[in-house]
Amino acid sequence: MKKRKFKISDILFGVFIVLLLIPQTRTPIQVAVNKVKVAIWSPSIExxxxxxxxAAFDYAVTDMQGATQHIAIGQGKVVFLSYWATWCPPCIAELPGIQALYTDYGDKVMFVLLTQEEPAKVLNFVARKQYHLPIYFPQMQAPEVLNENSLPTNYVIDAQGKIIVKETGAADWNSTKIRSLLDELIAEPMK
Structure with missing residues (x-):
């Protein structure tokens, strides 16, 4: 029987697998892979x-400073609702696009980014990444229609409470398609 010779590609594949097993290198690799997905995957419109x-409701949350708030969902304003976490590679990969969208639409669309993590950890994460996003901690169970076990899960909800976009997994939220959709929803009169 002939002995198989190792090729460079075999060695590189082995190194890649080892790097995925090491916690300090696993997350950056997963984020990089998800950034490739973000670059090509724009959310789908339902x-x-x-x-x-x-049904219109007030989402009970606390903000980054610990103040309790009630955010009106489906009550006259377009909402971008995101469930995410700092430890989630697809979430990390899509946050730059969400930040860019928030920078341009934050005064016209209500952005609500929800996480279940410790506030100190989230504060450290957003400071390190230099994000300026409206991040909240939910204080109530979401309505059944918004219950999803996957992170990230993002919604675009129109002013009347219709879910126009529901996307699970990393996506390019700063795409022309999403910007056009938001422009259309903002210009739509209340019914």
């Missing part, structure tokens, strides 16, 4: 017949 409507 078909008209698949768009679910949520």
């Amino acid at each position: 078909d008209q017949e698949d768009q679910q409507k949520i």
Whole structure:
């Protein structure tokens, strides 16, 4: 039987696998892989017949400073709602796009980024990454239609409470398609 010779590609594959096993290198590799997905994957707009409507409600949250707030969802303003975490590689990969979208639309669209993590950890993360996003900690159970076990899960909800976009996994939120959608939803009169 002939002995197989190792090729450079075999060695590189082995090194890659080892790097994935080491916690300090695993997350940056996963974030890089998800950034490739973000670069090519724009969120999908729900078909008209698949768009679910949520009853208007006030989301009880605390902000980064610990103050309790009630955020109106489905009550006259377009909402970008995101469930995310600092330890989630797809979340980390898509946050720059969300930051860019917030920078341009933060005064016209209500951005609500929700996490279950410790506030100190989140504060450290956003300071290190230099994000300026409206991050909150939920103080109530979300309505059934917004319950999702995957991170990240993001929603674009119109002013009447219809879920126009529901996207699980990393996506390019700073895409032309999403910007056009937000422009259209902002210009839409209340019904």
